[in-house]
Amino acid sequence: MARPLIARIDLAALAHNLGVAKAAAPHSKVLAVVKANGYGHGLTRVARALRAADGFAVLSVDEAAQLRGEGYTHPIVLLEGFFHPDELPEIAHLRLRPVIHREDQAAILARTHLEHRIDVLLKIDTGMHRLGLRPARVAEVLATLRAAPQIGSITLMTHFACADDPAVGVAAQLAVFREAAGDSKLPTTLANSAALLRYPETHADWVRPGIMLYGVSPFSGTIGADLGLLPVMTLESRLIAVQRIKKGEAVGYGASFVAERDMSIGTVACGYADGYPRHAGTGTPIRVEGQLTRTLGRVSMDMLCVDLTPIPNAHVGSPATLWGADLPAEHVAEHAGTIAYELLTALAPRVRVEEV
Numbered sequence: 001m002a003r004p005l006i007a008r009i010d011l012a013a014l015a016h017n018l019g020v021a022k023a024a025a026p027h028s029k030v031l032a033v034v035k036a037n038g039y040g041h042g043l044t045r046v047a048r049a050l051r052a053a054d055g056f057a058v059l060s061v062d063e064a065a066q067l068r069g070e071g072y073t074h075p076i077v078l079l080e081g082f083f084h085p086d087e088l089p090e091i092a093h094l095r096l097r098p099v100i101h102r103e104d105q106a107a108i109l110a111r112t113h114l115e116h117r118i119d120v121l122l123k124i125d126t127g128m129h130r131l132g133l134r135p136a137r138v139a140e141v142l143a144t145l146r147a148a149p150q151i152g153s154i155t156l157m158t159h160f161a162c163a164d165d166p167a168v169g170v171a172a173q174l175a176v177f178r179e180a181a182g183d184s185k186l187p188t189t190l191a192n193s194a195a196l197l198r199y200p201e202t203h204a205d206w207v208r209p210g211i212m213l214y215g216v217s218p219f220s221g222t223i224g225a226d227l228g229l230l231p232v233m234t235l236e237s238r239l240i241a242v243q244r245i246k247k248g249e250a251v252g253y254g255a256s257f258v259a260e261r262d263m264s265i266g267t268v269a270c271g272y273a274d275g276y277p278r279h280a281g282t283g284t285p286i287r288v289e290g291q292l293t294r295t296l297g298r299v300s301m302d303m304l305c306v307d308l309t310p311i312p313n314a315h316v317g318s319p320a321t322l323w324g325a326d327l328p329a330e331h332v333a334e335h336a337g338t339i340a341y342e343l344l345t346a347l348a349p350r351v352r353v354e355e356v
């Protein structure tokens with residue numbers, strides 16, 4: 001038998017979660033964010049399950065070309081635009097929609113001959129200070145774009161830094177955006193998953209959900225199920241060793257866990273080279289034979305150890321769930337001092353994937 005680690009991807013759950021997004025923002029079109037290999041779930045697989053979305057958002061021309069190669073005719077947005085002007089002919093050829101987030105990108109576009117017009121998004125920095133034009137520069141850049149024969153439609157865009165944090169929210173950024181957009185009457189896109197779910201005033205023409213489509217809550221302290229979402233990825237493996245250790249014996253690298261009494265432990269075929277977070281310390285939840293238990297000691301490259309005290313019937317070959325159905329990735333992430341986004345997108349290429 002092959003190494004037992006497997007990521008099961010529930011395509012029906014993806015479609016369900018898209019339905020939740022559509023129901024929450026019924027008057028907006030949905031730009032499904034499928035960058036980072038569909039948040040680790042597989043780009044083309046995810047696109048197939050989300051084909052009822054109105055468009056896709058990716059990072060690179062390569063990802064977009066893969067989608068076009070699979071026959072998708074949806075609008076495809078390049079969230080960071082073009083990295084070099086030499087990408088523009090292919091962007092036009094594939095009818096992609098680059099985000100323009102720097103003034104020089106607008107100027108380059110305006111002087112580049114393209115085989116036909118392209119639609120673009122103009123990103124305004126309303127307070128996150130990561131990408132986008134300063135609001136004061138928007139009018140002039142818009143004028144440049146509007147005057148350029150190679151530009152088709154223009155959609156205004158911003159991104160919220162704290163939509164998941166009720167203490168900050170989106171109000172300040174939304175006010176800056178409205179002021180910058182003025183009376184341009186252009187279509188707009190503002191909302192990530194958190195804004196989509198919490199702030200209807202951000203829905204606008206297009207919403208841009210990512211993480212919620214994969215069944216994960218964008219809000220700390222909650223899980224996808226609290227929002228009616230279904231987990232998409234379940235990471236499963238099996239015990240490849242079981243042993244009794246004595247009080248005082250240590251487990252794993254650095255001997256960071258020392259048994260306080262005689263106990264049974266198991267070794268699961270999954271480690272940080274599979275994408276399991278190395279920073280998940282002793283006590284991270286894991287299921288063995290369906291029973292909730294905890295990890296012990298440091299995560300190794302290919303293995304991790306678990307406490308079998310509550311599972312006396314566990315044996316070599318017993319199934320283990322690292323996260324997914326019955327074990328929210330959000331909880332594992334919390335124990336590892338990270339967010340579920342990182343767990344999902346870090347799934348290693350060596351992990352077998354099966355669609356369910």
Ligand SMILES: Cc1ncc(COP(=O)(O)O)c(C=O)c1O
Pocket residue numbers: 033079159191192193194208209210211212218
């Ligand atoms: C510009 C932009 N829009 C939308 C999203 C989707 O965000 P989320 O996954 O939180 O829904 C992202 C994700 O990073 C993004 O960078």
